[in-house]
Ligand SMILES: Nc1ncnc2c1ncn2[C@@H]1O[C@H](COP(=O)(O)OP(=O)(O)OP(=O)(O)O)[C@@H](O)[C@H]1O
């Protein structure tokens with residue numbers, strides 16, 4: 403494979419950040435549903451938007467992982483956010499723009515975006 | 527699914543669930559033969575022959591969150607809709623493979639879509655699994671192997687680091703553009 407030299411550069415740059423990203427009690431966890439139902443509804447661009455935003459804003463205390471179907475298929479794409487010391491926030495019917503917004507509001511500022519939550523979706 | 531690459535993402539999720547440590551993905555765009563062939567194989571838990579014989583039936587699933595498993599049956603239908611074909615093979619304890627052939631110029635064929643994004647997403651899903659990705663466009667081929675990436679990164683850096691995933695995605699995207707010669 404060519405351009406592995408470039409990857410070597412990334413390695414050096416990332417090494418410095420990795421230690422800051424050690425998973426601990428203060429880190430925020432984000433989980434994106436990535437089963438068939440989620441993928442068909444647009445989970446891949448949602449995941450990409452979250453990762454891009456984290457990279458762009460150099461956020462170091464946040465972990466993003468994937469999960470399978472949680473049984474709420476009609477509300478996919480679903481993103482769950484676990485802020486340290488508070489209850490899980492479940493965001494539903496996400497798209498790339500909404501996902502970027504929750505990175506900025508919830509992950510950076512700790513604020514819940516009520517209109518995107520499962521609670522708001524169930525009221526309709 | 528709006529793109530074939532989303533089916534691939536979904537099918538690889540099955541391999542991940544099956545506990546595979548190595549997943550091989552082959553994309554073969556052969557315009558002369560008018561075929562787009564996708565092969566995914568893994569060394570996961572496999573299925574017994576009785577289960578396998580009925581696996582393309584949506585009501586065959588080991589899922590507990592809902593009663594239907596849609597992934598394989600949707601992929602099969604998408605290929606067959608273009609006049610193409612689908613096959614799946616598996617051996618308990620050894621692994622599973624499947625191949626979907628799409629008629630290239632069929633108006634019912636979805637675009638291949640963003641395979642680079644699919645690859646970075648599956649690597650992110652489980653950064654400890656190794657992936658070999660081979661993409662051919664007519665007679666041009668490129669291969670991507672996460673084991674080579676690991677050699678460069680060493681043990682301190684996981685493939686799931688955002689910077690690494692982004693590099694991988696851009697790398698695959700560029701390589702696909704190269705082999706397709708700007709044809710996509
Ligand atoms: N690579 C594989 N290795 C082992 N078993 C598999 C593999 N792929 C599929 N299976 C089995 O076949 C079943 C059906 O797969 P399929 O993808 O169609 O549906 P699902 O994964 O159950 O649900 P969905 O894809 O809709 O989220 C799975 O539940 C699993 O038991």
Ligand SMILES: [Mg+2]
Nearest residue numbers: 536540597598
């Ligand atoms: Mg599946």
